Amino acid sequence: MAVAPTSTALNEPADSVLCAKNLTVGFGEATILNDITVNIGRGHATALIGPTGSGKSTFLRALNRMNDRVSGYRRNGEVTLEGESIFTSGMDLLDLRRKVGMLFQRPNPFPMSIRDNVVAGVKAHRMAKRHQFNDIAEARLTQVGLFDAVKDRLNKSPFQLSGGQQQLLCLARALAVEPDVLLLDEPTSSLDPVTTERVESLIANLVPSISVVIVTHNLGQAQRVSDQTMMFFDGELAEFNTTKELFTNPQHPLSSQYVRGHIG
Amino acid sequence: MNHKVRKSLKASLLALPTLGLAAAMSVSLCSTAGAATKKASLAVVAPPTSKVSLSETGSSLLFPLFGSWMTAYSETYPNITVSTASTGSGTGISSALNGTANIGASDAYLSPAQVQATPAARNIPLAISSMFIAYNVPGVTDHLKLTPQVIANIYLGKITNWNNSAIMKLNSGVMLPNLPIVTVHRADGSGDTFLFSQYMSVTNPSSWGNSIPIGTTIAWPNAPGAIGATGNSGMVSTCGSTPGCLAYIGISYLAKAQLAGVGEASLKNKSGKYVLPTSATMTAAALSFASKTPKTGTLSMINTSAKNGYPIINYEYAIVLSSQPNSTTAQAIRSVLSWIISPTNGNSMTYLTPVGFIPLTPAARQNSANQVAAIK
Amino acid sequence: MSLVRTEAASPSNPGPPSDSASVRERLRNAETVLWHRGTFVAAVLPFLGLAFAITVVAIKGWPAILVNGTHFFTGSTWQPGSTYGSTVYPHGVATPQGASYGAWPLILGTVQSSAIALILAVPISIGAAIALTERLPRSIARPANFAVELLAGIPSVLFGLWGILTLGPLLARDVYPHIASIMPDVPVLNFFNSPTGHGEGLFTSGIVLAIMIVPIITATTVELFRQVPSLNQEGARALGMTDAEVTHSVTIPWVRNGIIGASILGLARALGETIAIAMISGAILGHTAQNIYSPMTTIAATIVSQLDSSFTDATGFATATLAEAALVLAVISVVVNVIARFIVHRTGKLGGPVGRG
Numbered sequence: 001m002a003v004a005p006t007s008t009a010l011n012e013p014a015d016s017v018l019c020a021k022n023l024t025v026g027f028g029e030a031t032i033l034n035d036i037t038v039n040i041g042r043g044h045a046t047a048l049i050g051p052t053g054s055g056k057s058t059f060l061r062a063l064n065r066m067n068d069r070v071s072g073y074r075r076n077g078e079v080t081l082e083g084e085s086i087f088t089s090g091m092d093l094l095d096l097r098r099k100v101g102m103l104f105q106r107p108n109p110f111p112m113s114i115r116d117n118v119v120a121g122v123k124a125h126r127m128a129k130r131h132q133f134n135d136i137a138e139a140r141l142t143q144v145g146l147f148d149a150v151k152d153r154l155n156k157s158p159f160q161l162s163g164g165q166q167q168l169l170c171l172a173r174a175l176a177v178e179p180d181v182l183l184l185d186e187p188t189s190s191l192d193p194v195t196t197e198r199v200e201s202l203i204a205n206l207v208p209s210i211s212v213v214i215v216t217h218n219l220g221q222a223q224r225v226s227d228q229t230m231m232f233f234d235g236e237l238a239e240f241n242t243t244k245e246l247f248t249n250p251q252h253p254l255s256s257q258y259v260r261g262h263i264g
Numbered sequence: 265m266n267h268k269v270r271k272s273l274k275a276s277l278l279a280l281p282t283l284g285l286a287a288a289m290s291v292s293l294c295s296t297a298g299a300a301t302k303k304a305s306l307a308v309v310a311p312p313t314s315k316v317s318l319s320e321t322g323s324s325l326l327f328p329l330f331g332s333w334m335t336a337y338s339e340t341y342p343n344i345t346v347s348t349a350s351t352g353s354g355t356g357i358s359s360a361l362n363g364t365a366n367i368g369a370s371d372a373y374l375s376p377a378q379v380q381a382t383p384a385a386r387n388i389p390l391a392i393s394s395m396f397i398a399y400n401v402p403g404v405t406d407h408l409k410l411t412p413q414v415i416a417n418i419y420l421g422k423i424t425n426w427n428n429s430a431i432m433k434l435n436s437g438v439m440l441p442n443l444p445i446v447t448v449h450r451a452d453g454s455g456d457t458f459l460f461s462q463y464m465s466v467t468n469p470s471s472w473g474n475s476i477p478i479g480t481t482i483a484w485p486n487a488p489g490a491i492g493a494t495g496n497s498g499m500v501s502t503c504g505s506t507p508g509c510l511a512y513i514g515i516s517y518l519a520k521a522q523l524a525g526v527g528e529a530s531l532k533n534k535s536g537k538y539v540l541p542t543s544a545t546m547t548a549a550a551l552s553f554a555s556k557t558p559k560t561g562t563l564s565m566i567n568t569s570a571k572n573g574y575p576i577i578n579y580e581y582a583i584v585l586s587s588q589p590n591s592t593t594a595q596a597i598r599s600v601l602s603w604i605i606s607p608t609n610g611n612s613m614t615y616l617t618p619v620g621f622i623p624l625t626p627a628a629r630q631n632s633a634n635q636v637a638a639i640k
Numbered sequence: 641m642s643l644v645r646t647e648a649a650s651p652s653n654p655g656p657p658s659d660s661a662s663v664r665e666r667l668r669n670a671e672t673v674l675w676h677r678g679t680f681v682a683a684v685l686p687f688l689g690l691a692f693a694i695t696v697v698a699i700k701g702w703p704a705i706l707v708n709g710t711h712f713f714t715g716s717t718w719q720p721g722s723t724y725g726s727t728v729y730p731h732g733v734a735t736p737q738g739a740s741y742g743a744w745p746l747i748l749g750t751v752q753s754s755a756i757a758l759i760l761a762v763p764i765s766i767g768a769a770i771a772l773t774e775r776l777p778r779s780i781a782r783p784a785n786f787a788v789e790l791l792a793g794i795p796s797v798l799f800g801l802w803g804i805l806t807l808g809p810l811l812a813r814d815v816y817p818h819i820a821s822i823m824p825d826v827p828v829l830n831f832f833n834s835p836t837g838h839g840e841g842l843f844t845s846g847i848v849l850a851i852m853i854v855p856i857i858t859a860t861t862v863e864l865f866r867q868v869p870s871l872n873q874e875g876a877r878a879l880g881m882t883d884a885e886v887t888h889s890v891t892i893p894w895v896r897n898g899i900i901g902a903s904i905l906g907l908a909r910a911l912g913e914t915i916a917i918a919m920i921s922g923a924i925l926g927h928t929a930q931n932i933y934s935p936m937t938t939i940a941a942t943i944v945s946q947l948d949s950s951f952t953d954a955t956g957f958a959t960a961t962l963a964e965a966a967l968v969l970a971v972i973s974v975v976v977n978v979i980a981r982f983i984v985h986r987t988g989k990l991g992g993p994v995g996r997g
Contacts, residue, residue: 066878097880108875111893120889121879170875177879352948375724377736377954446838451923451937453949477722477738481949481958483926491840491935492923494945498804505809506838 010228010240011041013083017181017211018063018100021078025058028072032058034235035077040228043208047222047243048215050232050258056215059232060183063213064100065093081181098125101179105186107166109158109173114141114150117158117169121177140172144202164195171202182206184214188221200225219259223247231255303630304637308606311344311599312592318600321349322356322369323455324495325393325514326580329619330369333610337603344596353455354480360583361385366597368583371455371514372480373562384586388635389561389579389628390604391611391621392550393514394541395459397529398499398521400509401426403441407530409434409538412467412567412575418510419447419464420471421487426508434532444489448502448511451492453480455578459566460512463576466566500524515541515620533575534567541574546622549573554627561631579628580621586639594639601636605629694970701963703733703956708741712964715742718925718942723953734955741961745928747968749842749936752929753917754910756846757853762903764850765857770887772858773865785862792855800919803848808839808920816843816933834931840922842929842936848920849913853906860902864895897984904980911973917941939969 013019016039025033033055040046048056061067062079065086079086086096098121109117118137122128128136137154141147146168150161158169167187174182184203188196203212203225216222222229222243229246231239231254239252250256320330327350334346346367351359353370360368361382373387397415399408414430417423423430426443450457461478476482484490493502496517503509504524513521518528518541530538539545549568557563565577582601588594604610611623624632698705704712707730721739728737768788772781816836823833868891876886892899922935923945929936937945943962950958 064878066874069877094880094882097878102875102878104871104875104878106871108869108872110872110876110890111896112889120876121881124879124881124885173879354948354951358951372952375952375954377723377727378952381954451918451925451941452945453947453952477720477725477736479720479723479949480952481720481946483717483719484924486927489835489837490924491838492921492925492937492945494918494923498919501804502840505805506840508838 010242011039011044013039015039015041017042017082018213019078019080019083020059020062021080023059023062023077023079024075025055025062025067026072026074027070032235033062036237037077038230038237038240040211040213042211044228045203045207045212045214045226047226047229048213048232049217049219049222049229050238052217054232055235056230056232057185059230060185060213060215063181063183064097064102066102094125098177099179100181100183101174101177102183102185103167103171103174103187106190107163107170109161109166109169111157111159113155114158114161114169115154118172118176120173125177127177136176140176141169143175144168144172145198146172164191164198167191167195167199171199175206179210181211181213184212186215186217189217196221219247219261231258233258302634304633306606306629306633307602308609309595309598309602309636311341312595313343314592315343316345316592316596318344318346318366318593318596319349319364320346320367320369321351321359321365322367322583323353323371323580324350325371325455325516326369326390328516329391329580329615329621332615332618333604334600336609336615337600340603341599344599346600352453353458354453357583360585363585363589366584366588366593367600370581370583371578372458373564373579373581374583382585386584386586386635386639387561387579387581388584388601388632389557389624390582390601390632391580391616391624392546392565392577392628393516393580393619393621394546394574394577395456395463395512395514396518396521396541397531398503398509398511398513398526399529400503400507400526401441401443402507403439404527406438407528407540408438409532410529411532412463413471415510416464416468416472418445419449419487419490420485421490424488443508445487445510446489446491446506446508447487448491448493448499448506448509449484450494450499452494455480456496456512456514457482459576459578462564462566466564467575500526518620531575533573534569535571537571539572539574541576541620543617543622545572545574546577547625549575549577550622550625550628554625557625557628557631559631559634561628561635579624584639586635588639591640598636598639601639602633605632605636694967697963697967697970701960701965701967704741704960704964705967706731707733707735707957708961708964712741712743712961712968713747714744715740716745716927717742718745720949720953720958723958727955733957735957736953736955739953739957743939743965743968745924745926746937746939746942746965747972748928749921750911750938750940750969750972752842753845753849753921753936753938754907756843756932757849757910758903758907760847760850761854761857761906762899765854765861765902765906766892766899768854768858769861769865770891772862774883774887774891785859788855788858788862792859794852796852796913796916797919799848799852800916803844803916803920804840807848808844810839811844811847812836812839812933820933831932834933837922837933837935840920840935841933842921843932845917845921845936845938848916849910852913852916853909856909857899857902857906860905861895861899864898864902865891868894900980900984904977907976907980908973911938911969911976912940913938914940914944918945939965939972943969 018040020036020038023033023036024031036059048060050056058067067073081096085091110120115137118140119133122136138147141150146165149165158166161169188199200221206212214225226243229241229243230237231246233254239246239250239255241251246255247259250259327348330348334348338345353372356368356370359365374385379385397410411434414423424445426445427440432440458478458480461476461482464472465478493499496514499511499513500517500521501524503511503526528540530540533539548570549565552568552570552573553563553565561579567575584597588597605624607623616623717740719738719740721736723736726737727734772785776784820833820836823829825833873886873890876890917938918941921937921941923937923941924935925937925942943965946962950962
């Protein structure tokens with residue numbers, strides 16, 4: 001089915017943190033993303049919606065090159081971060097991932113103490129001295145509202161925490177390396193409603209100092225946390241619009257059907 | 265006098281020092297052996313007509329020979345089958361004594377304590393073997409000359425280099441390298457160690473003598489660079505790959521040792537002659553002990569006084585119980601052993617030459633025949 | 641026939657009794673009982689086996705334990721005594737005159753050679769496992785992995801032969817002299833700084849043992865690494881960690897307990913290895929290794945090399961002493977396992993969640 005984005009001109013390149021240009025991604029024979037061109041606005045929260053298998057997660061993972069290691073990976077087109085290609089050899093992959101952080105579908109703490117989890121990235125990027133680690137850990141845990149719950153067991157394993165607490169820990173860990181962009185891949189799909197609400201309000205508070213891109217199946221969540229939304233369908237960008245516009249006045253027939261719950 | 269002391273006194277009375285002991289034992293065993301005064305026939309005993317399976321286990325040195333013996337024997341007497349196994353002399357002795365094997369093969373004779381524990385135990389000489397002193401000294405092409413005193417001092421750690429003056433004096437004209445000596449001994453229990461320790465003990469009564477008891481395993485002196493090797497084949501390969509090696513190896517492995525570049529020392533005998541282990545020097549030595557072999561067959565044949573005799577020879581033994589569970593088994597064992605000691609059969613050079621053994625002397629053969637005849 | 645019908649016919653459920661169903665029910669009950677008993681027996685058997693083996697060895701070794709006393713653990717002489725001489729009766733036990741056994745060199749040799757093996761093998765195995773699971777392309781990793789599993793099954797006598805014929809002389813000629821020449825003459829390191837001998841000894845034994853246990857530890861570690869959830873590794877990668885950092889801070893800690901377990905498995909083989917050590921250790925009884933190149937021996941190698949000879953000791957004392965040595969080896973193995981459990985318990989708290997992800 002041939003679909004075309006209704007709007008790619010929502011953000012000027014100068015106002016965009018990440019830009020995709022004719023981005024095509026495939027694994028082996030299968031083409032997952034087809035010719036995506038889009039500018040993701042700086043300081044915005046952008047939601048990626050669409051049916052399962054529409055390519056939104058692959059698009060998200062293209063932005064910090066997490067697809068590179070998947071077997072059969074191939075790519076055409078370009079992605080730029082602040083105008084600089086993320087694929088050139090001049091781009092330090094590790095630095096890219098520091099600037100473009102990620103939170104996953106399920107919590108994925110490391111097998112180390114809660115404190116070490118928070119400062120793991122700080123350590124790897126040598127962003128602070130060892131004696132500052134405690135303060136950093138406390139600050140980030142406080143930021144995500146987890147400090148009081150774990151302050152007595154900072155040296156203990158994170159695997160004793162609840163799933164929601166683990167996800168908050170992963171968020172604190174991602175924030176500790178001071179990213180410019182945060183990619184969230186259905187970050188609340190495994191969480192209870194209360195924690196989901198908390199994560200949503202945290203995300204809302206990150207913007208505009210951090211640009212947020214969030215993949216979600218929860219249309220309510222997309223409406224609550226984002227101000228711009230990309231609608232993916234079958235590997236193509238069906239529509240890119242302000243969240244309000246896309247949900248109240250979808251331009252594309254597929255968007256219209258999806259937001260009314262007729263597809264996916 | 266308490267029980268313990270009496271017991272140990274009795275034991276020490278029974279167990280006199282090795283060489284003198286043979287005579288003492290032959291006397292004590294005479295009464296039980298009974299028929300020993302009569303001369304038994306030297307002819308091969310006919311086996312029973314029924315099918316009999318016998319088992320032999322023990323000495324790894326004797327194993328290849330026993331195999332070829334039994335193949336030939338079973339061709340003549342197909343109803344007798346003998347399974348053979350290479351397990352070591354110690355296992356051969358213990359298996360024969362506790363009845364799990366009919367024949368135990370051993371390079372060493374029974375100890376007084378073993379005879380005391382199992383009075384029916386017999387050690388019957390089957391053939392005569394020898395041992396050579398091996399070395400790996402690069403550049404030495406002719407046979408090195410060694411005396412038992414020098415060998416002892418090397419194993420005792422008193423001589424540590426091949427260019428030591430004591431070795432040079434024996435080998436004038438030979439270019440001996442400045443090379444540390446690596447003494448190699450058997451790490452596993454071995455009849456060869458038994459033989460070598462006897463040789464050292466007898467020839468060095470003061471320095472080696474009784475301080476290191478003879479045995480199939482001994483407490484080796486702490487010579488620098490001493491190493492152990494397993495089995496005669498291990499001795500050959502270790503010596504072959506270790507420049508500076510000095511070792512003692514069963515005569516059967518002489519050809520293999522030469523292939524591995526290992527030399528064979530010429531040993532100074534009691535009468536001052538340097539001799540190699542050949543059929544002639546071994547026979548000369550064996551003849552010198554012929555009249556001394558006791559009826560029990562228990563005899564150390566170390567350090568012959570024969571002019572051309574090689575100083576290290578020994579009997580290879582069959583360990584059997586003189587009273588067998590039934591007459592058929594006893595008859596089969598008599599048949600097998602009488603075939604082995606027969607000079608036209610088992611003791612012919614056809615079998616003995618490939619392993620470097622020599623036949624029993626006539627006196628020793630009569631002795632063995634008498635012991636065989638007494639197996640009932 | 642469906643399960644639902646069977647359930648309907650079970651005694652607790654009122655329903656029309658069906659003959660075939662009740663027969664099946666009874667069969668199932670019998671099967672359940674059999675299953676429970678069978679698994680119980682299977683669970684108890686190893687303990688019974690261990691208890692039986694240790695009891696037998698302890699009974700066989702009792703005369704030696706009585707006579708050898710603490711000297712067995714501190715003494716260095718291995719003197720079978722005069723087996724062709726007289727018998728004496730210390731503590732009422734018949735022994736050849738002059739018999740005196742001290743197993744300290746064997747105990748130390750066992751621990752030293754196994755320790756060297758473990759120190760060499762664990763890093764190599766982890767490195768190999770990383771290469772096999774993460775670094776090498778699948779087309780190479782698969783056959784390589786197969787080769788590793790094959791290596792784990794090679795009889796130790798081959799390692800022994802190879803050690804004595806090839807590796808030992810090679811190390812003695814081309815490797816040990818260089819190690820010895822760069823080692824300073826300070827405590828601990830001067831253990832390396834001494835005459836390097838002829839290639840049969842402690843270091844060669846440790847190296848051959850390491851080669852023998854590397855496949856065991858590697859094969860197990862590869863399986864462990866495959867169990868590490870990729871989600872957690874991706875998390876580390878997404879944070880900007882290098883491959884090495886991901887391996888170091890996520891993959892290895894995640895399966896640390898398993899790696900310790902695999903290492904203990906390898907250590908157990910090293911402690912009990914017999915033939916290869918008998919061939920390459922230099923097989924020296926009576927004193928401990930003076931330096932890392934010295935000939936030595938271990939408990940297991942001594943038992944196998946001295947067993948036949950022990951039968952020439954008519955008092956049975958030599959055999960009893962070997963049984964005592966076997967008991968010591970069993971105790972060392974148990975102690976090593978207990979220490980390993982303790983380490984797992986102490987460090988395990990930060991490891992990956994068991995049975996999750």
